[in-house]
Each structure stands twice: as structure tokens, then as C-alpha cells.
């Protein structure tokens with residue numbers, strides 16, 4: 226638990242999470258359990274980190290960069306096979322998030338990383354939908370699924386997966402709220418994905434994209450210009466690169482940046498949490514949310530991210546109110562759900578002011 230006097234307030238504050246990879250919530254205990262259940266051999270003979278929960282957790286403390294992390298992330302998720310595995314994974318996250326007062330979550334998943342192993346898209350969707358229904362019933366949590374396409378695979382693979390989801394009616398019936406794009410960034414710039422984003426845009430499908438994490442601020446500008454992205458996941462490089470023109474545009478367009486401070490430290494995007502550009506975000510009036518990205522790998526769920534920032538920056542209750550309300554306003558939920566969430570935040574802030 227963090228030592229800040231605002232810890233109880235931060236714990237009680239109703240939260241929205243917009244940048245969370247379901248596969249990144251696979252805790253080592255569940256990873257080993259599923260590898261035994263599904264007879265999936267982990268590469269322990271070539272990488273001693275896979276020897277035990279303890280050695281794996283120790284390795285997670287030493288990620289050098291995004292690709293170093295992604296190697297473990299893709300091996301980890303290879304233990305997921307059945308609809309029930311995906312349901313268990315998602316429900317474990319929703320339960321943990323509910324305990325940290327997440328009231329609305331828009332979560333990513335990486336279909337190609339599973340379909341390439343012979344798992345049906347329908348099995349993923351079935352498992353996730355069951356977990357979503359349980360989260361609604363058990364915690365009153367609203368949730369949305371965002372299908373991410375993988376940048377390290379060829380563009381036709383992304384287009385094929387997108388088309389499969391669209392033909393299954395998953396966008397039209399609300400099963401999927403949006404498309405996103407993740408995995409390695411630097412070698413796979415936004416122009417590669419223009420056809421995919423054009424197809425989504427012309428079909429009225431929402432679009433977000435990981436940009437400005439390891440890639441430069443110019444990739445964010447390209448994501449806005451070429452992909453017509455409505456939201457940017459990470460986007461920290463706009464501030465590290467001091468791209469004032471881009472920052473002004475983000476403010477003017479009210480583009481939500483879904484930011485992930487502990488992830489940025491763990492993947493060496495910034496040297497320490499004190500280097501997170503929180504003051505610049507607040508001073509410039511950028512719309513942003515604070516998120517956990519891959520909490521099983523980065524030593525912290527959403528509350529640990531809030532607390533790490535509070536310990537470094539000592540914000541006021543009013544600052545947090547504005548962050549929490551900004552996250553609601555940037556959410557892809559109904560206007561009536563936004564009203565409910567804003568009222569819940571107002572209630573908690575009243576108790577603390």
C-alpha cells in the first residue's frame with residue numbers, strides 16, 4: 226500500500242480504465258496452472274525464468290524495452306486455449322479492477338496471437354462475453370472490448386482478422402467497441418496501416434492506436450493524419466519530444482491519451498515515475514486517463530499507478546477529480562452512463578473536500 230495521505234481517497238475514487246491488455250493481466254500463478262491443464266510446454270529448458278512463479282516474477286523486474294517484454298507476453302498467453310480460459314482471465318481482471326473501484330473498463334485483446342495458434346475467434350469472444358456479463362452482474366461494472374491488431378505481423382493478416390470480426394457482426398452488434406493496434410512500434414509506422422484504418426473508418430468503427438510509446442511524436446501525428454485515430458494509447462512521446470504543435474492539436478481536438486506511467490518506467494520509456502509528464506498534461510489541458518497496460522507484468526494495477534503518481538507529484542483532490550472526470554468524458558460509453566459515473570465521482574470528492 227502506498228504511504229500517501231490521499232491513499233483512501235484514491236482507492237475510493239471511481240475510475241475508468243482505457244488501456245488494459247487482457248493478456249497482460251495473466252498472473253504467473255494462472256499462467257502455470259493453465260500450462261499444466263492445457264499441456265502447453267513453457268520454454269523452461271532454454272529460459273530458466275520459466276522455472277517457477279518466483280523466477281518469472283524476478284525476470285519481469287528486468288525488462289530492457291518493449292520488445293523484451295513482448296517476448297514474455299506472447300509466450301505467456303500461449304497457455305490460453307479454451308473459451309473458459311479466456312473467461313477466467315478476463316473475470317480475474319474485472320474482479321481485481323472492481324476491488325480498486327474501476328467502474329468502466331475498455332479492454333484490449335490480441336486475436337491474431339490466438340488464432341495463429343488454432344484458437345477460434347469465436348472462442349475468445351464467447352469467453353470474454355461471459356466474463357463481461359458476470360462483471361456487470363457482480364460489480365455493476367460496464368465494460369467494452371477493443372480488438373487490437375498486431376503490428377509485427379503483415380498488414381494482410383490484420384485486415385483478414387478485422388474482416389472476420391466484421392463479417393461475424395461483432396462491430397454491428399456491439400460485441401466489439403473499436404479496433405486498436407499494438408505490439409512493436411518503431412519498425413511498423415502508421416502508414417503501413419492506412420488501408421485497415423480506412424476500412425474501419427468508412428464502416429463507422431471506432432479507432433484507437435498505440436503510438437508515441439517507443440516511436441517518436443511524429444508517429445502520433447501520422448496516426449491522427451493518416452489513420453484518423455480518435456484516441457491514442459500512450460502518447461507520452463509528444464511530451465518527451467516537446468512537440469508543442471501536436472500537444473496543442475491534442476488539446477484542441479480533445480483526443481484522449483490513455484497513459485500508463487508504471488509501464489513507461491518498466492519498459493524504460495522514462496527513467497523514473499518523476500519523469501512522467503503529469504504536470505505538462507494538466508497544465509496544457511490534455512484529455513488523458515491513467516491506466517495499467519499489462520498489470521501482471523508491470524507490478525501494478527490501476528490504483529498502484531494512481532498512487533505512484535501521487536507519491537511523486539502530490540496532487541490535490543481537485544486535480545484527481547479533474548483526471549477522473551476527464552477519463553469519463555473520454556470513454557466510449559453512453560451519455561447516461563457518463564452521467565452516472567460523474568455523479569459517483571462527485572459523491573466521493575464531496576466527502577474529501
Ligand code: HPA
Nearest residue numbers: 246407408409435518519
Ligand atoms: O504497451 C504495449 N505496447 C505495445 N504493445 C503492447 N502489447 C501489450 N502491451 C503493449
Ligand SMILES: [Zn+2]
Nearest residue numbers: 244407435518
Ligand atoms: Zn498497451
